Amino acid sequence: MATTRNSTESSSTLGTFVRTTFQGAIFYRLLAVLVFLALWEIASLFFLKNFLPQVGTIAARIWVLYSSGAFFVQLADTLRRVFVGFFFAYTISILLGIWMGMNEKIEKFFEILVLIGISIPGLGFIIVAIIWFGISEVTAYTSVFVLATPLIIFNFWKGSQAIDTDLIEMANAFQASRWMILREVLLPSLVPYMLAAARFGLSASWKVTVLVELLALNSGVGYMINQQFQEYSIVGVMAWMFGFTIVMMAIEFGILKTIERWATKWRSDQRISQPELL
Amino acid sequence: MSQNNTNPVLGTRINVDDVSKEYSLQNNDSLEVLADISFTIEAQGFTCLLGPSGCGKSTLMNLIAGLDSPTSGSIRLENEKDDATVAFVFQEPRLLDWRTVRENLKFGLRAMGVSKDEWESRIDTYLSLVGLLDFADDYPQSLSGGMKQRVALARAMAVESDVILMDEPFSSLDEITARELRRDLVEIWETEDKTILFVTHDPLEAAYLSEQIVVLSQRPASVVGDYAIDIPRPREIDDRELAKISKRCIDDLRDHI
Numbered sequence: 001m002a003t004t005r006n007s008t009e010s011s012s013t014l015g016t017f018v019r020t021t022f023q024g025a026i027f028y029r030l031l032a033v034l035v036f037l038a039l040w041e042i043a044s045l046f047f048l049k050n051f052l053p054q055v056g057t058i059a060a061r062i063w064v065l066y067s068s069g070a071f072f073v074q075l076a077d078t079l080r081r082v083f084v085g086f087f088f089a090y091t092i093s094i095l096l097g098i099w100m101g102m103n104e105k106i107e108k109f110f111e112i113l114v115l116i117g118i119s120i121p122g123l124g125f126i127i128v129a130i131i132w133f134g135i136s137e138v139t140a141y142t143s144v145f146v147l148a149t150p151l152i153i154f155n156f157w158k159g160s161q162a163i164d165t166d167l168i169e170m171a172n173a174f175q176a177s178r179w180m181i182l183r184e185v186l187l188p189s190l191v192p193y194m195l196a197a198a199r200f201g202l203s204a205s206w207k208v209t210v211l212v213e214l215l216a217l218n219s220g221v222g223y224m225i226n227q228q229f230q231e232y233s234i235v236g237v238m239a240w241m242f243g244f245t246i247v248m249m250a251i252e253f254g255i256l257k258t259i260e261r262w263a264t265k266w267r268s269d270q271r272i273s274q275p276e277l278l
Numbered sequence: 279m280s281q282n283n284t285n286p287v288l289g290t291r292i293n294v295d296d297v298s299k300e301y302s303l304q305n306n307d308s309l310e311v312l313a314d315i316s317f318t319i320e321a322q323g324f325t326c327l328l329g330p331s332g333c334g335k336s337t338l339m340n341l342i343a344g345l346d347s348p349t350s351g352s353i354r355l356e357n358e359k360d361d362a363t364v365a366f367v368f369q370e371p372r373l374l375d376w377r378t379v380r381e382n383l384k385f386g387l388r389a390m391g392v393s394k395d396e397w398e399s400r401i402d403t404y405l406s407l408v409g410l411l412d413f414a415d416d417y418p419q420s421l422s423g424g425m426k427q428r429v430a431l432a433r434a435m436a437v438e439s440d441v442i443l444m445d446e447p448f449s450s451l452d453e454i455t456a457r458e459l460r461r462d463l464v465e466i467w468e469t470e471d472k473t474i475l476f477v478t479h480d481p482l483e484a485a486y487l488s489e490q491i492v493v494l495s496q497r498p499a500s501v502v503g504d505y506a507i508d509i510p511r512p513r514e515i516d517d518r519e520l521a522k523i524s525k526r527c528i529d530d531l532r533d534h535i
Contacts, residue, residue, distance in 0.1 A: 170372040173343060174365070174437070176389035184385060188376045266376045266417040 053235050061239035062246070071243055078209055078220040078244070081137065085144025086205040092145075093152035093201070094194060100153075101160050114157070117150025122208055130216045140212045144205045152201035159193030191263050199256055206248060289321030290357040290440035290473045292342060297351035299337055310498040311337050314351070317492045317504055319475060321357070324467055326484035327477045328527055329494030335477040338499070339366075339443050342475065357440055363390065365434035367444040371426035373418040379405070379429050380414040383436050390437040404432040407466060424455035431459075435466070444476045448483070457515060460487060464511065481524035486515050493527050495534035503530040 037055050044054045065071035100107040126143045133139040167189070171181045213222025221244045228236030299312040311334040319325045327335050340346045342353055343364045355362035365386070373382050383401045392400070405411040408428040418426055427447060434442050448456040464487060467474055478484050484491045485507060493503035505526070509519050 166368070166370060166372050167374065170366065170368060171385075171389065173345065173368075174386050174389040175391075176385075180389060184374065184377075188374070191376075264376075266378075267419060 050232075050234060053238065057235055058238050058242060061235050062243045065239055065243055071240075074219060074221050074224050075244070075247060078206070078213065078222065081140040081144065081209045081212070081220065082202070082206045085141045085209065086148060086202055088141070089145045089148040089152055089205065090198060090201055093149055093156060093197065097153050097156040097160060097197075098190070100157055101163070107157075110153070114150045114153050117146075118154055120147065120150075122147050123211065126208065126212050126215060129212070135216055135218065139216055140209055143212050144208045147208050148201050148204045151204050152197045155200045156193050156197035159196060160190055162193075163189050195256070195260050195263065199252070202251075202256075203248075206244075210244070289471055290355055290362045291321045292319040292441065292473060292475065293352075293354040293356060294318070294338075294342070295352050295354070297338075297341065297348045297353060299334070299341065299346075300349045312341075312348070313498040313500045315494075315499065315501055316351075317501055319473060319490065322471050322473055323490060324464075324474045324476065324488045325490040325492060326488040327475065327492050327494060328481055328484045328531075329477075329479065329499060330496050330531065331479050333494050333496050334499040335494060336445055338494075339445055339475070339477060342441075343443055355441060359440075362441055363437065363439035364441045364443060365390075365437050365439040367427075367430050367434045367442065367447045369446045369449055371418070371423075371430040373426060373429055373433075375418050378415050378417055379410065379421075382418065382429060383433050386433040386437050390439070392437060400436045400438070404436040407435065408432045408462065422455075424451055424459060427451060427459060428462075431463070431466075435470070439472075441473045441475065444474065446477055446479065449478070449480070456483075460515075461512075463487065464513075468511070481527040482515065482520060484527065485509075485520040485523040486513055491523070491527060493530045495531070500534075502534045503527060 040052075041055050044052045049057075062071075096110065100110055122143075125146055126139075129139045129143045129146075133142060163186070167185050168181060171185050176184070209220070210222035210225070213220035214226045215222075217223055221240055225237055225240045228240060294315055294317050297312055297315045298310070301309045301311060303309055315338065317325075327338065329335050337346070341348050342355075343366065355364075373379075374385060377385065380401055383404065384397055387397050387400065401414065402411060405414055408431055410425060410428055410432065413421060413425065418429065421429070430447070434444075448459055451459065460483065476484075476487060478487075481491075488507055491503070491505045491507060492501055493505075494500070495502045503526070505523065507523060509517070509523075513520065
C-alpha cells in the first residue's frame with residue numbers, strides 16, 4: 001500500500017490556508033463596518049444634527065447607556081422574552097420538522113399551514129395578541145412563538161430535504177438499528193440545518209420582541225426606543241437601536257459561531273455553507 | 279491474518295437459483311428487472327457480475343444481501359455455520375463525515391453486533407491492511423477519494439463477514455488510483471478467506487480481478503455468459519489474455535442488446 005503520511009503535509013498547508021482566509025474574513029468585515037461608519041460620518045456633515053447625528057454622538061450615548069447599567073436592565077427583559085419565545089418555537093419546529101421529514105402525510109398536512117404562517121403580517125398578529133393578552137409577558141411570548149415557528153420550520157424542513165439517503169442505505173446494509181441510524185446518521189446530518197434554522201429563528205424572534213415592547217409593554221429595548229421617540233430624541237432612538245444590535249452581534253459571533261465551529265469541526269474547510277441570515 | 283483464530287471465517291458458497299424479480303409500478307404495470315438468473319459462486323471465490331449500467335446488478339446484490347427478496351427462485355448462502363454475514367462496499371465511500379476514520383469503522387462493528395473488546399484490534403488490523411493506520415483519527419473530508427474508498431473497504435473487512443458485496447467501488451476513481459486499489463484488493467482477498475462478489479460494467483476490470491465472470495444482459499437481466507478465469511496471479515491489467523476475455527464478454531453483451 002503506497003499511501004503514506006505525506007498528505008498530512010498538504011492538509012496542514014490547507015490549515016494555514018484556512019487560517020489566513022479566516023483572518024482575511026475578519027479583516028474585510030472590519031473594513032466593511034469602518035467604511036459604513038465613515039460614509040455615515042460624511043453624510044452627517046450635510047444634515048441637521050436632529051436628522052442624522054454624528055457617529056461619535058451615538059457612540060458616546062451608547063457608552064453612557066452601557067456604563068450606567070441602565071441598558072442592561074432593559075436588555076435583560078428583552079432577552080428573556082426573545083429566548084422564552086424562541087425556545088418554544090424552536091423545540092416545536094425541530095420536532096415537527098423531523099416528523100414532516102419522516103412522514104409524507106404529516107408533511108402534506110403541515111405544509112400549507114407553514115406557508116400560511118409565513119405569510120401572516122407580523123404587526124397584524126402582534127396587535128391581535130395585544131387585544132387578547134393586553135400589557136403582559138404572554139403577549140410577547142405568544143407573538144414570538146406564532147410568528148417565528150413557521151419561519152423556523154420552513155427553513156429547517158427545506159434544508160433537511162437535502163439529506164443523503166445513501167448513508168441510510170449504508171447503515172441498513174450494515175444492519176444498524178433504527179436508534180443507531182437516528183443517532184449516528186440522521187441527527188448529525190441535520191445539525192447544519194438545525195443551526196441555520198436557529199440563527200434564522202433567533203433573528204425573527206428579537207425583531208418581533210422589540211416590536212411588541214414598542215407597542216404594548218412597559219420595559220425592554222423596544223419600550224425604550226419608543227420612549228426616546230416620544231421625546232423626539234433621534235440620538236436616543238439610534239443609541240438603543242445600535243446598542244441592541246451590538247449585543248445581537250456578540251451573541252451571533254460569541255455563541256452561535258462557536259457552537260457552529262464545534263459542531264462542524266469535522267469539515268476540512270471549516271467554511272460554513274449555510275446562509276447567514278441575521 | 280491471525281484474527282481469524284477468534285472468529286473463524288468459513289468459506290461460503292453463494293447459490294443463485296432461477297431468480298426473478300419484478301417491481302409493481304403505480305399504473306398496475308410491472309417492471310421485470312431480473313429474469314431466471316442462476317449461477318454459483320464457490321466458497322472463497324472472487325466473482326464479478328458484469329453488465330451494462332442499469333441492468334439490475336444492484337438489485338441482485340440487494341437480494342443476495344437479504345435486503346430485498348426475489349419474486350421467484352431462491353438465493354442460498356451456504357456454509358458450515360448455517361448463517362452467513364454480508365458486508366457492503368458501495369460505489370461512493372458513504373462514510374460518516376462527522377466521524378473519524380476509526381469511528382467510521384466502529385460504526386460498522388457496532389451495527390453488526392461485534393463484541394466491543396474486539397473493536398480496537400480489528401480497527402488496527404484492517405486499517406493497516408488498507409494502509410491507512412496513520413489516518414485513523416482524521417476526518418474523511420481530509421482524505422482523497424481513493425483513501426476514502428480504502429476506509430470503506432476496511433469498514434467492510436473489519437466486520438469479518440463471510441461475504442463482501444462490492445457495487446462498482448472503483449468506478450468513480452481516476453484510473454491510476456483504481457489500478458492501485460484493484461491490486462490491493464486482490465492481495466487482501468488472497469490472504470482472507472472471503473467470498474467476494476464484485477459488480478462492474480468494466481470487462482477488463484472484471485477479467486483482472488476475478489476467478490469467475492458472470493455476464494448479465496440488459497434489463498430484464500439474464501445470464502448470457504459464465505466464465506472461469508484461470509489466468510495465474512499476479513496479473514497485469516494490460517495482459518493480452520485479459521484483453522481476450524474482455525472481448526469475449528463484450529461480444530456476449532453485444533449479442534444480447
